[in-house]
Amino acid sequence: MSCQTGLLKMNIFADFAERVNSVVRDLDLAADVPEPDLRRVTVEPPRDAAHGDLATNAAMVLAKQLKMKPRDLAEKIAEGLRADSEVDAVDVAGPGFINIRVNKVLWERVLAEVVARGQTFGSNTCGAGLKVNVEYVSANPTGPMHVGHTRGAVMGDALASLLEFAGYDVTREYIINDAGSQIDTLANSAFLRYREALGEDIGKIPEGYYPGEYLIPVGKALAEEYGEPLKDMDPGERLALLKGYTVDKMMDLIRDDLSALNVKHDVFFSEKTMHGQGNAIDLTLDDLRKRDLVYNGTLPPPKGEVPDDWEDREQTLFRSSGYGDDSDRALVKSDGSYTYFAADVAYMRDKIERGFKEIIFVLGADHSGYVKRLEAIGNAISGGDVDVIVRLCQLVKLFKGGTEFKMSKRSGNFITLRDVVDEVGVDAVRFIMLYRKNDAQLDFDFDKVKEQSKDNPVFYVQYGHARCHSVLRQAAEELDWFSNTAEELQSADFAQLDDEGEFALIAKMAQWPRIVEGASENHEPHRIAFYLYELANALHSHWSRGKEKPQLRFINDKTPELTKARLALVYAVSQVIASGLNVLGVTAPYEMR
RNA sequence: GCACCCGUAGCUCAGUUGGAUAGAGCGCUGCCCUCCGAAGGCAGAGGCCGCAGGUUCGAAUCCUGCCGGGUGCGCCA
Structure with a gap:
């Protein structure tokens, strides 16, 4: 509560907490009592406005320390507060609450403050310029954003703004997962659409490819840009080209979606840039080996349904269980390539090296299993110097006319973020998504949200x-x-x-x-x-x-x-x-x- | 089996980090436009705060154990 700077305290509750503390310090106390610990003293608006304008629990919190009865102590503190020129009345109620009624002069001062400061009133310097990284959305670049991404996007964006308002130095970040096998699938799917654009009958999109229609224009663009020669290109070379090209196109779609939602990012971080010889992941692993955070060993099989093809295998493991995780985690796959977890570790290290002291992730509830490991990574690498904070957003259930509807994944036709924004408008989407605790499920009823x-x-x-x-x-x-x-x-x-x-x-x-x-x-x-x-x-x-x-x-x-x-x-x-x-x-x- | 989240009014949810008689909105019962926007306001009914213990001046809130719902659980990303 003591993060205000400057002479004039804008937060009258923090202001009065200081006044209460000052009265307590000036009390004529018995010689055998220690210096009072004021940390638990709070000044709050009373639950019932009839009680007054401000209420403090000081007497109840301090009674034991000061070896007094709460009500007696409350009376003494009340007496001290009555001397305050901005206080009209003080009374003691219940078990020892001190209710304060302030002079209208104080309200006039507050109003003057608001009028003078306008929209900066309420902002503060609690953050003291601390470098904070907020990562949110990070939807895979394999298609446009769907409804499921909306809540996390809005939550992350608002949280970032809120932290800025509270004086933090905020970087809004998005990691582009452009390195995994899903990108191969994406590229191959785009290639199908390219052949289609050249007049070939590709029939039904086969299993294992992305069927979405949003790839049709990508295929056309490829056909226009590269023409027939792309077909005869060396497959390896072609895949590399297609991957880069298609991911760029997908990110264009995603950026459009984000801007339709009025969601902003400062940094789009490419996962791919961390892979490869001598790159971030290698360096990170070398570093971790030196610090004995990595070892070769085998993991026990999972406790639930053990996969049919389970086999014990020695792997390169990260000692995450020593930092609060449930288990150690594999860094290298059996084919020698890095796991996504390895990229996570390198990425965290990158953020820490960029100087962030608070690293925040806004994730969907289906990532709940990641919370501990992310915290463990941050702890292990920074030695506890950096706070890793994960906020999970629970599911959003969509309703229309009072009945829930779910999206069918099989057809490839999902409800997109754009569908929702177009139907109800950005403001309504954002406010309703934020008008709920992030860890509670949310019912989103199209009809109600549109109501004026x-x-x-x-x-x-x-x-x-x-x-x-x-x-x-x-x-x-x-x-x-x-x-x-x-x-x-x-x-x-x-x-x-x-x-x-x-x-x-x-x-x-x-x-x-x-x-x-x-x-x-x-x-x-x-x-x-x-x-x-x-x-x-x-x-x-x-x-x-x-x-x-x-x-x-x-x-x-x-x-x-x-x-x-x-x-x-x-x-x-x-x-x-x-x-x-x-x-x-x-x-x-x-x-x- | 384990981990995380959630159980508060008929419904959807807040609850000032442990405070006073547990609060809103919807729905229900009523009331208020000659008047700055009724696109609004006011009032009423409605609760074993999932259950049982514990911690203390004081618990919806913290601890333990249950019950119910959701999510996730070796190399996918």
Whole structure:
């Protein structure tokens, strides 16, 4: 909680935690008690707003250490807090909670802060420029992206943005798995399509080839570019050419898909570049041998279904079990080539050498078996110097009209990422994918996601933003003294505000920095989405009070000073919503259509 | 068999890292437009937090053991 820098703390909860600590340090304590350990002291919004604005557990946490009863200690701390000029009232409740009600001056200060900082309000320096690598998507370059990739893509992208917002130095990375045997299959499949393009009847695409229609244009392009001579080329040479050519084409498709989803990467890392004589994998293995992390041995057979063709075989193994993995892992296949795991190891080493201190992987749930081995690799190579963090995204179940539908894999016709984006729009896809903890399954109902009503959280939040700007536009039109600029709103007299609904809105905004800290520390972008829903709710709710009590409406030409302060409030809300949506990669519209 | 994830309202899910009387949305029962966007708001009913122990001032949250669901499990990538 102590990652704010600068003189003015934007996170009022961290700010008050410091004030509480200071009061505790100044307490007149018995001589025989040790210096209090304040680490578990927290200041949070109370569960029930009726209790106050802030609550601290300090008395309960410290009672034992200080050899006092929680309630007695709470009273002493409360007394100290009452001396604070920004505190209106302090009371002790329940087992020893200290509830603080703050002076409206504090809320005015918070609002001024939001208006002044706009969309940078809430960002922080917790990350302190730490180099973080976030790897996500990394779909095999064998075809366009399908729905299954969507969640991880959005999650990784939002997580990266969130970490940037929290002051980390983030690199967004994609590894292109262009070295495995699936690339041979891809190249051969493209060659079939090439022959087809030259007029040959290739019949039905045989088993073991990719049947997808997306390879047809690749075949045509090959035919146009290389013509007949490609057929007669030396097979080895031709395969090499086809592999490079086709992978490039597939990556073009994937990049298009990513851009349709508004997902960005800084680095596309080619696995292939690590293979070959004297390359990264060789070097890595040499290095690991020197450090005795690699040995020759045999693995026990798997505990579940033992394959029919199982045979004990001596292999080159990595001592991953010494670093938290369930078993050691093979680095070299029986034919002498490297396993994918070997590439993983070399790739991790590469990241570590590039200076990343936190290496994050966003993977699908079907990769759960990889978590321990990735952590083990990172541990072993860096000597514990680097954190490897794996976030798994659970399955997405697709629904339409209330019934689930699954994609048929056999036909080669799967639901693509593009299908989903085209049907419901990027914003809805992204928000809904993020409006859930990543390790919980997600139901994605096309009909609900497209709905333009309060029942749809995407719409609800975006509408909140649009509504703010609707008010500001309206005000600029009605009031001759208002031209709707951030500068003039900064000069508003915030002391004009006096309604509890207005302060409730400010209090909600005051939580934003704290939400960002919690979400980034825990790598949980969904917290942002939920917060935005709550903020939008507070806005809509306050708005509606203006229906029963016209004096609460934002615009009133009889009271320009108050109106200006209220417009500043509306503007502030729009800024917080916009910055949150921006972290999620969702647009903040000025009007709904 | 082992590992990881999940069991919270009829349904889909949050739950401030151990805090107060467990919260939203949908669905259900009602209410609110002469008025800044009703594309919205308000209220009500609805819970053995999977089960059983344990840790302590205090557990949906941490530990142990069960039960149920999902995912994965030598050289595929």
